[in-house]
Amino acid sequence: AAPIRAGMPSGPFPARAPSPWAELNRVTGVCGRDAIFEEGTASELPLELPSEVRSGDPSTAPREVDLLVVGAGLSGAVIAERCSKELGMSSLVIDRRDHIGGNCYDYVTPQGIRASRYGAHLFHTNYPKVWDYITQFSEWMPYDHRVRGRVPDKDGVEQLVPIPPVQATVNTLFGERITSDEEMQKWYDKQRVPPPDGVEARNGEEAALSRVGPLLYEKIFKHYTKKQWDKYPAELDASVLQRLPCRTSADERYFGDAWQALPVRGYTRIFENMLLRDPNIHVRVNCDFFAERAAGRLPKYRTLVYTGPIDSYFAQAGMPKLEYRSLHFEEAYVEEPEEGFYQEAMVVNYPSPQVPFTRIVEYKHMANQTEAVKRGDVRGTLIAKETSSDTGEPYYPVPNGPNQALFERYRELAEKEPGVCFVGRLASYKYFNMDQAILNALEMFESLRETGRLEPKRRPEDFGPGDGPK
Numbered sequence: 001a002a003p004i005r006a007g008m009p010s011g012p013f014p015a016r017a018p019s020p021w022a023e024l025n026r027v028t029g030v031c032g033r034d035a036i037f038e039e040g041t042a043s044e045l046p047l048e049l050p051s052e053v054r055s056g057d058p059s060t061a062p063r064e065v066d067l068l069v070v071g072a073g074l075s076g077a078v079i080a081e082r083c084s085k086e087l088g089m090s091s092l093v094i095d096r097r098d099h100i101g102g103n104c105y106d107y108v109t110p111q112g113i114r115a116s117r118y119g120a121h122l123f124h125t126n127y128p129k130v131w132d133y134i135t136q137f138s139e140w141m142p143y144d145h146r147v148r149g150r151v152p153d154k155d156g157v158e159q160l161v162p163i164p165p166v167q168a169t170v171n172t173l174f175g176e177r178i179t180s181d182e183e184m185q186k187w188y189d190k191q192r193v194p195p196p197d198g199v200e201a202r203n204g205e206e207a208a209l210s211r212v213g214p215l216l217y218e219k220i221f222k223h224y225t226k227k228q229w230d231k232y233p234a235e236l237d238a239s240v241l242q243r244l245p246c247r248t249s250a251d252e253r254y255f256g257d258a259w260q261a262l263p264v265r266g267y268t269r270i271f272e273n274m275l276l277r278d279p280n281i282h283v284r285v286n287c288d289f290f291a292e293r294a295a296g297r298l299p300k301y302r303t304l305v306y307t308g309p310i311d312s313y314f315a316q317a318g319m320p321k322l323e324y325r326s327l328h329f330e331e332a333y334v335e336e337p338e339e340g341f342y343q344e345a346m347v348v349n350y351p352s353p354q355v356p357f358t359r360i361v362e363y364k365h366m367a368n369q370t371e372a373v374k375r376g377d378v379r380g381t382l383i384a385k386e387t388s389s390d391t392g393e394p395y396y397p398v399p400n401g402p403n404q405a406l407f408e409r410y411r412e413l414a415e416k417e418p419g420v421c422f423v424g425r426l427a428s429y430k431y432f433n434m435d436q437a438i439l440n441a442l443e444m445f446e447s448l449r450e451t452g453r454l455e456p457k458r459r460p461e462d463f464g465p466g467d468g469p470k
Helices: 074-087 128-134 167-174 182-189 204-229 266-274 290-294 370-373 401-416 434-451
Strands: 064-070 090-096 105-110 115-117 121-124 139-141 147-150 158-163 259-263 280-284 300-304 322-336 347-348 359-362 379-390 419-420
Touching: 064 074, 064 379, 074 090, 074 128, 074 266, 074 280, 074 300, 090 158, 105 266, 121 128, 128 401, 128 434, 147 167, 158 167, 167 182, 182 204, 204 379, 259 266
Parallel strands: 064 090, 064 300, 090 280, 147 347, 300 419
Antiparallel strands: 105 115, 121 259, 139 259, 147 158, 322 379, 347 359, 359 379
């Protein structure tokens, strides 16, 4: 059983940041539409999928469709929904997992806690188009995500501090008395170490030192990076650490986007509203594309929308596999935590090398918890320790020269593959945030409507970096 920490708060970590930062979030109250809820479904659990959907048998679906969509995550769901709603096109959406929603899938545990199977998901966007779209499929509540880290201070005493570092982080860890943005900027200016010879940073360590200086680098970024990537920053491309957040303000929000929110009844509900209420869209989970293709059980289709790993699709080409990092989740249910909680916030990072995991997520702090949790009826709590690994489900592309060069070879093959649209994080070898994945899929649909071709309007790298490992 997980150890219980002393001195826990008597309630969940506040969902809203203090003023004036909360006012920067344009989501001010519950908004959006949940059609399934409006039609009378009050259950907070994911809907039970019909046996036909769970069967994994595509031969029971229509024998001819406009789109065969491989993957029931964001990219595939958006394209299927848009093509049906706007153009009346039919789809068969298949997924080898036993659920819809891809990595966004969340559920309710037997104890009554809403949890995510593949790690915490925090929706944030600056794209009005994405916000207007996604609010059609769920009600949303404002949420300002803030992270804490357990970090030893200059005397070796473990402290709980805001991550990314803000004024309070520096004051607590290093005994400073910074009270203004200007003082914080001066502290950074004194700390920063420019790359040797004044040239551009040649690796992640030089990039980090030029951004945050040696004190924060050593305490917060160096060993955390090693745990994430199994490489020290000096072994990584400079781009990985070039964008380390350098906050001069007291704004503790993890994201600065205009819209930040949680779906009131969980992320799975979004996909249920997108896919399960549309007669043009047929879904089969427990359905492996490659196995069904080999067995000849797939329907005829005009276009294949492929959202899986691009190197798996071209496995017969005999090229090396692309390198990914994965996440392993060690879950523990704590029966009687003090005050009902295990830790002080939903996400607590562990940047020090003393423990192997990167962070602990306690879902009970989430603002979109079940009514039973909100009423205080659930005494225990669920925690998940996250550890990065090079084995398991592919989560994050490993950014270095050889991998990018190899992906370019795969991209050339993809561009020559007739009748196939490669879309999403795994097919693009690019970590997309949720809003980036939605925008990419929306733009591909717009291309179809404008030109008759389902293709991206921009290259994946033109979306800018995603959040990546946290």
